[in-house]
Amino acid sequence: MKPSSMIASPIPESSPAEQRLLAEIERLLVPFARATGTGLAYCGSAAPVWLAGCDACPCSRRPGETPACLAGPSPSSRTERDCRALSCETGRLLVCAPASQPGLSDAMEQLLATIDRQSALEQQEEQLLDELSASWESLEAVYEISSDLGLLTTPEELLERIIYRAAAYRTGLKAVLWLERDGIGHPLTQGVTGLAPRPMKNGLIGQVMAERNGLILNGGDRIASHPHLEEELRGASNLAVAPLTTRQHIVGALVVWQEEANGEFDSHDMRFLSALALQAAMVIENDRLHRAELESERLRQEIEIGSKIQQILLHGQIPKAFPRIEVAALSIPSRMIDGDFYDFIKPHEECLDVICGDVMGKGIPAALVGAATKSAFLRALSQLLSTKGLWRLPEPHEIVSRAHDEVVNQLIALESFVTLCYARFDLTMHQVQIVDCGHTATVRYRPETGACDLLKGVNLPIGFYEDEVYEQRAYPLAPGDLYFFYSDGLTEASDEAGEAFGEARLMEIVRRNHDLGPEALIAEMHRELIEFAGREALGDDLTYVAVRVLPAAAPSTGLQILSDPRNLGRCRQFAREACQALAPAAGEEIVSELELAINEAVANVMEHAYQEREDQPIHLTAAIEKDRIAFRICHQGRSFDPATAPPPAFDGSKDGGFGLFIIAHLVDEITYDTDAQGRHTVTMIKTIPGGNHGSNA
Amino acid sequence: MEAMLETVETVTIFHLPGESLDAGNAKEFKRDILPALTGHSQVIFEMSGLKFVDSSGLGTILSALRQLNANGGDLKLAGMQKPVRALFELVRMHRIFDIYNTRDEALAAFQQ
Numbered sequence: 001m002k003p004s005s006m007i008a009s010p011i012p013e014s015s016p017a018e019q020r021l022l023a024e025i026e027r028l029l030v031p032f033a034r035a036t037g038t039g040l041a042y043c044g045s046a047a048p049v050w051l052a053g054c055d056a057c058p059c060s061r062r063p064g065e066t067p068a069c070l071a072g073p074s075p076s077s078r079t080e081r082d083c084r085a086l087s088c089e090t091g092r093l094l095v096c097a098p099a100s101q102p103g104l105s106d107a108m109e110q111l112l113a114t115i116d117r118q119s120a121l122e123q124q125e126e127q128l129l130d131e132l133s134a135s136w137e138s139l140e141a142v143y144e145i146s147s148d149l150g151l152l153t154t155p156e157e158l159l160e161r162i163i164y165r166a167a168a169y170r171t172g173l174k175a176v177l178w179l180e181r182d183g184i185g186h187p188l189t190q191g192v193t194g195l196a197p198r199p200m201k202n203g204l205i206g207q208v209m210a211e212r213n214g215l216i217l218n219g220g221d222r223i224a225s226h227p228h229l230e231e232e233l234r235g236a237s238n239l240a241v242a243p244l245t246t247r248q249h250i251v252g253a254l255v256v257w258q259e260e261a262n263g264e265f266d267s268h269d270m271r272f273l274s275a276l277a278l279q280a281a282m283v284i285e286n287d288r289l290h291r292a293e294l295e296s297e298r299l300r301q302e303i304e305i306g307s308k309i310q311q312i313l314l315h316g317q318i319p320k321a322f323p324r325i326e327v328a329a330l331s332i333p334s335r336m337i338d339g340d341f342y343d344f345i346k347p348h349e350e351c352l353d354v355i356c357g358d359v360m361g362k363g364i365p366a367a368l369v370g371a372a373t374k375s376a377f378l379r380a381l382s383q384l385l386s387t388k389g390l391w392r393l394p395e396p397h398e399i400v401s402r403a404h405d406e407v408v409n410q411l412i413a414l415e416s417f418v419t420l421c422y423a424r425f426d427l428t429m430h431q432v433q434i435v436d437c438g439h440t441a442t443v444r445y446r447p448e449t450g451a452c453d454l455l456k457g458v459n460l461p462i463g464f465y466e467d468e469v470y471e472q473r474a475y476p477l478a479p480g481d482l483y484f485f486y487s488d489g490l491t492e493a494s495d496e497a498g499e500a501f502g503e504a505r506l507m508e509i510v511r512r513n514h515d516l517g518p519e520a521l522i523a524e525m526h527r528e529l530i531e532f533a534g535r536e537a538l539g540d541d542l543t544y545v546a547v548r549v550l551p552a553a554a555p556s557t558g559l560q561i562l563s564d565p566r567n568l569g570r571c572r573q574f575a576r577e578a579c580q581a582l583a584p585a586a587g588e589e590i591v592s593e594l595e596l597a598i599n600e601a602v603a604n605v606m607e608h609a610y611q612e613r614e615d616q617p618i619h620l621t622a623a624i625e626k627d628r629i630a631f632r633i634c635h636q637g638r639s640f641d642p643a644t645a646p647p648p649a650f651d652g653s654k655d656g657g658f659g660l661f662i663i664a665h666l667v668d669e670i671t672y673d674t675d676a677q678g679r680h681t682v683t684m685i686k687t688i689p690g691g692n693h694g695s696n697a
Numbered sequence: 698m699e700a701m702l703e704t705v706e707t708v709t710i711f712h713l714p715g716e717s718l719d720a721g722n723a724k725e726f727k728r729d730i731l732p733a734l735t736g737h738s739q740v741i742f743e744m745s746g747l748k749f750v751d752s753s754g755l756g757t758i759l760s761a762l763r764q765l766n767a768n769g770g771d772l773k774l775a776g777m778q779k780p781v782r783a784l785f786e787l788v789r790m791h792r793i794f795d796i797y798n799t800r801d802e803a804l805a806a807f808q809q
Contacts, residue, residue, distance in 0.1 A: 565721040572717075572749065592780040599751045603720040652763070652793040655756030662752055665787055 018044050018090040024115040025093065026051065029108060037098055038108070044091030084109075088116045103562060103615035110562075155287040162280045163190045163254075169272065172258045176232075177280060178205060179244075179252040195232060200253075203230045208241040209250045214274055215241045218264040237261035240269060242277040246285040254280065319346040324427055324479075324550050327352065328518035330526065332542040339366035339418070340487045340543040341374050345381065347393050350427040353381075356439065356485040356545055357420040360461075369411070373418050373462065376403040396422045397472035400435045404462050404470065411463025418462045421485060425477060425547060430580070432475045432483065437461050440488050443507055445514045447480035447584050452507035479584050482548045484510050484521070489540030493533050501532055518546035558621045563606045563635075564614040571602045571620060575631065578622035583629050583688045594631070594686060597666040600659040601633055601682050609637030609680065627689075628668075633682045639674055640682075698722065698729040708807045709737040710800060713744050718754030726757045731764060738770035741803045745776030750784055762794065771795075775803040 022042060033040045033052040040052040082097045082105045093112055097104040159177060167175040167190035174192045178185040178200065185200040200206045204226055208215045217223050220237040233239060239257035243250055254277045318327050329342055339359025346352055355377055359366040380402035384394035394402075400422050411417055421439040425432055434442065436457025445452045459470050486506070493501045509528050513521045522544045530536060559574040561567040575598040579591045586594075602618060610616045619634040648657040663670055669685040701712040711730065718726060734740060742758065744750075750758075762772045773795040777785070785791050797803040 565719070568719050568721045568751070569717060589783075592783065595749070596751065596780070596784060599719060599749075603751060603753065606720065648788065650789045650792075652759055652790065655759050656752070658752035658755065658788045662784070662787060 015045070015090065021088060021090055021115065025112070028115060029093075029111055032108070032111070033095075036104055038104060039094070039096035041094040041096075042091060043085075043094065048094070086112050088112055103617065106560070106562060106617050107615075110560075155283050158283045159188055159280055162276050162283070163188050166254060166256055166273065166276050167191055169256070169269070170258070170263060172260055172262065173256050174258065175254070175256045177244075177252065177254050179284065180209070180250070185252065192232060203228045204233065205230060205241055205253050205255055209243050209253050212243055212245060212250060214243065214270050216265045216270060220261065233257060235259045238264050240265040240273055242270065242273040244277045244281040244284070246281050251281055251284050253277075317344070319344050319352070322346070322349055322352060324350065325352050325425060326518050326548045326550060327354075327546070328522050329545045330522045330543070332526070339370035340489075340541045341370040342485075342543060342545055343374055343377070345378075351393070352425045352547065353396070354423045354425070354485065354545060354547060355420065356423075356487075356543065357418050358439065358487050358543075359418050360416050366416070369414065369416050369418065372410070373403070373407055373420070376406045377422075379403075380406065395472065396424050396433050396435045397470045400437065400462075400470045404468065408463055408466050408468075412466070417464050420462055421457075423483065423485070423547075425483075425549070427477065427549065430477050432477045432481075433472050434475070435459065435470050435472045437470065438464075440486055440491060441503065443484040443486075443503075443510050444475070445482040445484075445510050446478065447514075448478060450511075452511045454503060454507070477549060479549050479581055482510065482514050482518075482521075482546065484525075485543075485545040485547075487541060487543040489538065489542040490525075490529060490544070492540065493529055493538050493542075495532055496534050501529060505532070518548050521546050558619065560617065560619050562614065563610045563616040563618055563637075565603065565606055567618075568599050568603060572599050574598075574620055575622075578631070579629065582622060582624040585690045586629070586688045590686070590688060593666045594629070597663045597684055597686075598631055598633075600662050601631075601670075601684060604640070604659050605633060605635045605637065605682070608640055609635050611638070628685050628687050630683060630685045632684075635680055636678065637680070639680055640672060642670075642672065698725045700730055700733065702733070703743075705804055706808070708739045708741060708804055710741045710743050710804075713742055713747055716747065717749040717751075718747055718757065719749065719751040720753040723753040723757045726754070727760060731757075731761060734761060734764060734770075738765070738768065739807050740765055740770060741773050741775055741800060741807070743776050743800050744774060744781065745778065745800075747781055748778055750781045752784075752788070755784060755788065755790060759790070759793075771807075773797060773803040773806060775800045 022044075025040075025042065029040060030052050032038075038052065039050075041048050041050045043049075082095075082099045084095050084097075084105050086093045086095060086109050093108075095105050095108050097108070159179075163175050163177045166177075167173050175190045176192055176195065177188040179188065180186075180200050183199055183201065184197050185205070186197045187195040189195055200209060204215075207228065216239075217226070217236075218238045220235075223229065223233065223236050223239060233255075236257035237259060238261065239255065241256075242254045244252040244254065254273055256273065318329060327344065329344075331340060331342070340357070341359075342354070342356045344352060344354055355374070357370065357373060359370045359373070377399060380399050381394065384398060384402060400420075407418075418437075419439040420437045421442060422435045422437075423432055423442070424434075434455060434457065436442070436455070437459045438457075438461035441454040441456040443452055444455055455473070455475065457471065457473060460468050462468075484506075491501055491503055491506060495501075505528075506525075509525055510521070513524050516524060525544060526542070529538075529542070559570065561570060572595040575595045576591055579586045579594055598620070602620070605618055606612065606614075616635070616637060621632045621634075623630050623632075642660055645660050646657055648654070648661045663684065667684040667686045669683070671683045673681045673683070675681070698714055700714055703710040703712065711733075713730075715722065740761075742761070758774070765772045775797045776799060777796065782791075782796070785794065785796065795803075795806065797806060
């Protein structure tokens with residue numbers, strides 16, 4: 001009896017990613033497996049699930065039992081069956097293929113890799129949308145409230161607006177703003193009744209205020225078991241508390257909770273609440289200072305609060321987990337706040353968007369214009385992403401244009417403008433796309449030239465001209481390339497004699513320190529600036545952002561293909577990428593030569609070793625040793641004796657026979673080896689002039 | 698595979714399709730393009746779209762040359778990108794083919 005009907009899906013406790021992957025496996029792999037008599041089982045978060053039964057395999061086939069293939073092929077099956085465990089994003093796929101069709105498992109592996117990649121892309125898109133919506137919502141809320149500062153007159157009205165905004169963040173939220181005066185908390189509420197002023201000290205809220213840090217508690221049991229829980233929070237299933245802090249004091253706390261368990265709080269939510277709490281603190285503090293008519297202190301406080309706004313809203317967090325990009329950023333606020341801002345977006349792990357901007361003007365208005373502009377960018381990207389049906393990232397110039405449309409009229413009305421640089425580092429495309437809107441020129445260092453240059457666009461700043469059309473420029477991106485963005489506070493800083501720091505000095509420092517890595521480079525740049533200026537306190541805000549592309553890790557440079565000549569393009573691409581990763585000093589001519597040599601060698605394997613069979617495995621690897629790059633092509637076809645090959649006809653009388661002649665002229669060495677298992681390896685080695693990458697000397 | 702054909706007086710210009718001509722599509726080229734040469738005697742292959750040609754691709758262009766020569770025709774090549782030109786020179790085929798930088802130069806050579 002064939003067990004092919006034992007499909008038990010969906011797995012109840014599996015994640016959306018796992019379910020998506022399984023659905024794709026069922027759609028694409030299962031019919032293929034059934035047609036070829038291949039057994040398929042999936043092992044993920046739950047018990048192994050048989051997706052297609054194999055007719056001949058002696059493995060266990062009962063559902064819930066671990067198939068014998070999991071432990072590797074059994075001695076009895078080794079000859080007839082090709083059993084493998086393939087890893088995928090959420091688990092392993094066991095393939096038990098008839099050994100009489102040797103390419104089958106490879107083909108399955110390639111299909112699975114494709115499914116995996118697509119599923120990862122979909123997930124990235126969802127995460128990105130999530131992240132964007134969280135951060136622009138909070139920016140939006142804070143900006144709206146800040147705009148109200150001018151319209152609403154009394155602090156009570158402002159605080160009411162803040163509490164209303166907090167409660168509206170999610171449906172079913174209850175919110176209380178506790179304001180502390182002389183140890184007694186006074187509640188301002190939304191969706192809550194029956195609260196009276198009371199001492200704040202001993203409860204959970206008092207604890208948050210004493211510790212000055214926000215608190216998230218998810219889960220009714222955890223909340224209920226808190227020893228000093230306030231009465232009104234008894235029924236909460238999730239809650240979050242943010243303290244209201246000014247420079248010297250804790251003036252209260254913002255508490256939100258929900259009684260239905262329909263969504264836990266996370267760090268995004270906390271960021272939003274903190275921003276609201278900060279606004280509330282600012283309202284209270286301004287009010288206090290206003291009453292005391294301490295105009296000068298009010299100004300200082302404003303600066304203090306402004307720089308907090310800057311830290312929370314204007315400077316994005318550096319995204320983590322880029323295997324091939326290093327990023328660092330530093331912002332040093334001056335006594336006077338201004339509107340420097342930056343942010344990072346990570347469309348996927350081979351792609352990083354950097355936004356650096358500077359608002360004309362100083363003080364809290366500039367900081368708020370900066371926040372609004374940044375918010376417009378995140379929203380523009382989010383809208384463009386959600387309007388596209390397919391996974392295509394909107395281009396930087398599309399994002400800039402969309403954001404510009406949104407803020408230009410406000411900026412013109414405010415008589416303000418924003419200089420900005422939007423740069424996308426795309427490692428899959430090997431390029432940087434930059435839309436420069438009147439920002440400081442970007443410094444680029446390339447190992448290929450060993451020099452720095454300045455990249456400058458032609459666009460006007462945002463807010464200058466309503467009908468501006470933004471032009472995007474693309475630059476090639478190679479391993480080791482370094483980009484340095486900065487605010488004009490750096491280049492315009494002057495020494496005691498009045499001389500400006502300037503671009504030439506900046507480029508020289510980048511060039512000299514290019515191998516330090518972004519973080520140490522920024523530290524060094526700041527040290528040089530202080531030394532140049534002769535003082536610590538500079539008049540202007542300083543912002544530095546540095547991005548460097550790492551050389552790809554050597555072990556990843558391999559490619560597995562089937563012997564179909566239509567795969568030659570992939571081999572050439574592999575050769576090109578391996579050169580760029582391992583030997584960035586190799587010029588275009590050498591890269592083209594290696595592309596051709598690898599193409600010819602692989603084509604020979606397909607035609608001669610595999611006799612034009614298109615389903616046989618070929619494995620390519622690349623390695624670097626000092627200044628020599630080595631490409632190896634492994635196959636299991638017929639061995640090949642180059643001495644028996646006929647010489648090429650240079651008179652044009654024959655179509656073929658040029659391959660070996662071409663290879664011999666393009667590489668320095670070519671060798672043929674066969675190991676004990678009968679696997680053949682063709683090795684080609686070429687010296688890269690000026691390249692010494694094996695050691696980091 | 699289909700090449701775009703352009704006729705200028707007695708000369709037929711084949712704009713070779715695709716970005717590469719290699720062992721992966723050389724058979725297709727032989728099957729589709731070579732028969733289309735029949736009936737033309739002054740032919741230019743406009744190659745500026747090709748970023749890459751390997752020895753199999755070069756072989757098919759040689760077949761085209763031999764086919765035309767056998768019928769008293771002539772083939773000129775125009776618009777090669779640098780790596781393609783490098784391959785032709787490496788296997789000394791620049792001595793066998795008439796190679797021009799541009800389509801206009803190749804046309805002028807036919808019209809002389």
